[in-house]
Amino acid sequence: MSFRIVISTGSRVPIYKQITDQVRQAVVTGRLAVGDQLPSVRALAEDLVVNPNTIAHAYADLARDGLIESRAGRGVFITRKRKVFTPEEAWRRLEPLIDAAVGEAMALNFTHQELKDAFEKKLGRWKQVKGGDPNHE
């Protein structure tokens, strides 16, 4: 499994949220599949050099949202793929990404149509790989 959590200090995003964001992202993109195991709270705390309570906080949030499940004596596993983000949260995350992409593209002098085409092409490729929108299978 290639998935590895990386955190940075000094960020605007608290460490527990960096962890939940990365797990959600990995589930959405398929890098983490149902049944994959995550490190224990203690192991991840020592790997990332972070207070175990911070990891426990992140895991509790993920468990509350039904993304992971802790099986006694066996470890922490990815469970069913539910809707990972609420619709509001999803929109809030999408907007800055589009802003950045469009802004950069304008600066690079792409036309309206070129940009539309490039976007369509990407979406087409995504469809081939994943067989459609991952959130609405």
Place this chain on the structure above:
Amino acid sequence: MNEQPVIFTRGLTRYFGGKPAVEGLNLEVPRGSVFAFLGRNGSGKTTTIRLLLGLVQPTRGEGAILGYNIRHLPTEARARIGYLTEEHQLYGWMSVKECGDFQSRFYPRWNEKIFRGVVGHFHLSMTSRVKDLSRGERAGLSLGLTLAPEPELLMMDDPTQGLDPVACRSLVESMIYLTRRSDRTIFFSSHQLADVERVADYIAILDRSVLRVCCPLETFRQSVQQVKLRFPGPPPPLPEIPGLLQAFRSEGELRLTCVHYHGATEQALRALAPVEMEMVPISLEDAFISYLGERGEKSFILSETEAQP
């Protein structure tokens, strides 16, 4: 499980020559926490630690550590507390092993495995002489000597000060390792907010002898927030805003850092009629600096009259 806080003070005060070093301190450190004690230089952190350890007597106020009155701290209490300072007494002619042997005689509960483990974590050889050790290696030896008696409470006064990044990381790793025992409490002062963000679950902030914050780290982060207000033209002058820490003014934009952002703050901001109002998350360091830095409004744009020669 003992619910009594490991450290507890009420109105703890110490004056030096008519000047307060610590004033009216109400501190509560929960058992099992990793507690970061923050504040600018000279804010009273070291005096507080020395008061708690009974090395300085309070001018007034009360305090207890592990349930013992800090005014009369018995020897058995001291044996349960590990104290790590920069000026740890080490004899230059001793080897690392001799330091351990020497120190172990003072403690009935000496765990040689822990001593060797910590010293090994800092890549020290047992036969090295203290006088030949680098600063980081000395810190590792001091830490080993402090941790081997398995103290219930570890007090560290700016433990990473002057250490290189690798030694710093080893020290922080040791702190994480210590949390394996959930009844161990770590109380440390620091200026390294990156380390604090990693290891601390509680913070206290001392500002010019007075305690301003004492809560879980996450609570502090949530209570200091930044709001960005956009205006079609120059932003209006700021009226009294409840909880305002800092304001930055730029072309068509006001960026305000507020503490305890609540209904009254929001109402006051909405009354300015911005075209857009957005909450912006803020880093721990920025939150800390806006909390302790200069209050009020700052502007990076010279007004037209100022700009003219």
